[in-house]
Amino acid sequence: MTEAQVVAASNGAARALPEDRRRAVAPARMTYAVEGRLEEAGLVLDVAFAFDEVTGGLVCVSYATRLRHQGPALRDWIARRFGPPAQRGRDPATGEESLAWREPDNIDLQILPLRGAIALHCARGT
DSSP: OOHHHHHHHTTTSEEEOOGGGOEEETTTTEEEEEEEEEEETTEEEEEEEEEETTTOOEEEEEEEESSGGGHHHHHHHHHHHHOSOSEEEEOTTTOOEEEEEOSSSEEEEEEETTTEEEEEEEOTTO
16 A cells, blocks of 8 residues: 555545654665554554555554553454464563564564553565
């Protein structure tokens, strides 16, 4: 999908960012150029879309919980769509939980107690 296709598919929930607010990610050769909000079944997420700088195609989507206590809800939301994670880890000192899915895409989720959660969902090979 292109930037315009993502914005159109969002039905007004996402918008293209002006040039001065876009974030390039090196060495990945991608730029976060669209952002929005997703609300589903009580889960509230800030969503950012990254596009390949060469092809212009969508390569990654990041999800960040709006509410600090929604980390487990984000974990469950991802698991409903992609099954159980391939990897799990927990830092006993901080309580941080790390999860990873590798099929059909690469998804990495970090749940930070008292701070919320963030997931990075990228096409394989990205």
